[in-house]
């Protein structure tokens with residue numbers, strides 16, 4: 174398959190990306206190309222020009238400072254999955270990056286491209302929403318920050334303007350006593366998420382504290398599920414409390430459920446509480462390990478697990 | 479529009495003018511003439527087109543030749559040292575890790591990546607590491623055996 178013809182420009186800096194985007198109306202930036210090139214080959218997109226940002230060094234790398242992990246937009250899924258900083262401070266993000274596609278896809282695909290593309294079957298929007306991440310964006314007149322809750326607006330639709338470039342993703346470092354998990358029901362061939370659930374759960378002694386749960390693959394854009402969060406927060410953790418909270422996800426799914434030849438809307442609706450329950454159970458297990466009196470002793474197991 | 483690129487393939491440098499839309503796999507097959515790398519699905523799912531770029535695997539049906547400008551690409555033709563097969567090639571031969579052979583170049587390059595990242599993989603890690611590569615003939619058992627045999631040799635080193 175051949176993409177339609179396009180002009181090609183290469184940027185060396187963030188400032189130059191902006192200049193090139195302004196000079197070539199309708200141009201698209203090219204990062205890892207693992208969403209954009211398939212679209213071009215299928216002729217679902219035909220931009221007049223591509224601005225290759227793949228060599229912009231200032232967009233690469235992972236740093237921990239001020240209680241957050243800052244990940245450059247061009248950092249690959251493989252780099253995120255292999256980072257000890259991400260594993261320590263944002264374990265659900267490390268887990269999600271490690272189950273994207275396959276190794277060759279993870280070697281090329283970038284976190285910035287993943288969120289800008291905003292495919293409902295992607296993993297990272299879901300997990301970044303649950304973790305309360307925010308996006309640093311270079312615009313025509315400077316920089317702005319967009320919280321994940323305002324970034325994802327619909328099926329492949331984001332708050333980004335035509336000339337906006339995601340430069341970095343800031344993820345708050347997990348506070349003590351918080352457990353995180355990402356539960357993925359993968360499509361068996363593409364490995365995209367049929368359903369993805371990201372959960373963070375805080376354990377305060379014998380009570381569940383703050384809970385955040387985000388859903389992917391079910392509705393056109395990744396969303397938080399307030400019903401599940403409220404149903405579990407403040408409760409004593411138990412298998413029943415988890416199951417009850419997971420069932421509440423159906424209140425938040427609405428009528429716009431995704432369905433396709435692999436998984437119908439009805440099937441996804443039925444599987445949603447199952448995936449939520451698994452994510453909550455795994456996150457609580459992590460939280461109880463973090464909270465264990467003899468910290469992290471391998472044999473410690475809470476009675477309710 | 480054409481763009482000048484300089485891409486080193488299996489140690490030999492190619493300076494060419496290419497259309498920006500030219501895929502890396504077509505650069506390899508049609509410009510360089512190295513047809514070992516195959517096009518299977520053409521939609522980044524089957525792995526038949528897997529090659530190494532600067533030592534790291536990628537699916538060359540989902541990369542533009544212009545993205546490889548300045549890079550060193552290794553294809554299946556670049557693994558053997560003269561008549562001496564690479565340990566992975568030896569192992570696929572000995573363990574009968576192929577039948578029709580169409581998936582094999584990609585399968586071997588993906589196995590190369592697997593051993594680079596995980597030099598001593600378990601069977602589960604082998605299966606997981608090759609999950610982006612499809613074979614329609616072997617049933618995978620012999621492929622896993624081949625990779626297991628190659629592990630522990632210097633297979634992961636370029």
Ligand SMILES: Cc1cc2nc3c(=O)[nH]c(=O)nc-3n(C[C@H](O)[C@H](O)[C@H](O)COP(=O)(O)OP(=O)(O)OC[C@H]3O[C@@H](n4cnc5c(N)ncnc54)[C@H](O)[C@@H]3O)c2cc1C
Nearest residue numbers: 204205206207208209274282283285286289295296339365
């Ligand atoms: C076979 C296969 C399987 C996959 N499986 C999964 C999966 O399981 N889970 C998953 O989450 N993803 C999956 N993906 C998608 C993959 O993660 C993509 O790499 C990712 O979604 C896009 O990142 P990219 O760097 O390749 O972006 P590109 O394809 O280069 O760009 C994608 C879009 O984002 C825009 N863009 C890129 N970077 C920026 C930026 N910094 N600022 C603003 N806009 C930008 C581009 O203009 C384009 O519109 C899969 C892809 C393939 C081919």
Ligand code: FES
Nearest residue numbers: 518519520525539
């Ligand atoms: S031809 Fe590239 S992955 Fe199938």
Ligand code: FES
Nearest residue numbers: 577579613614615
């Ligand atoms: S040997 Fe025929 S496809 Fe793998």
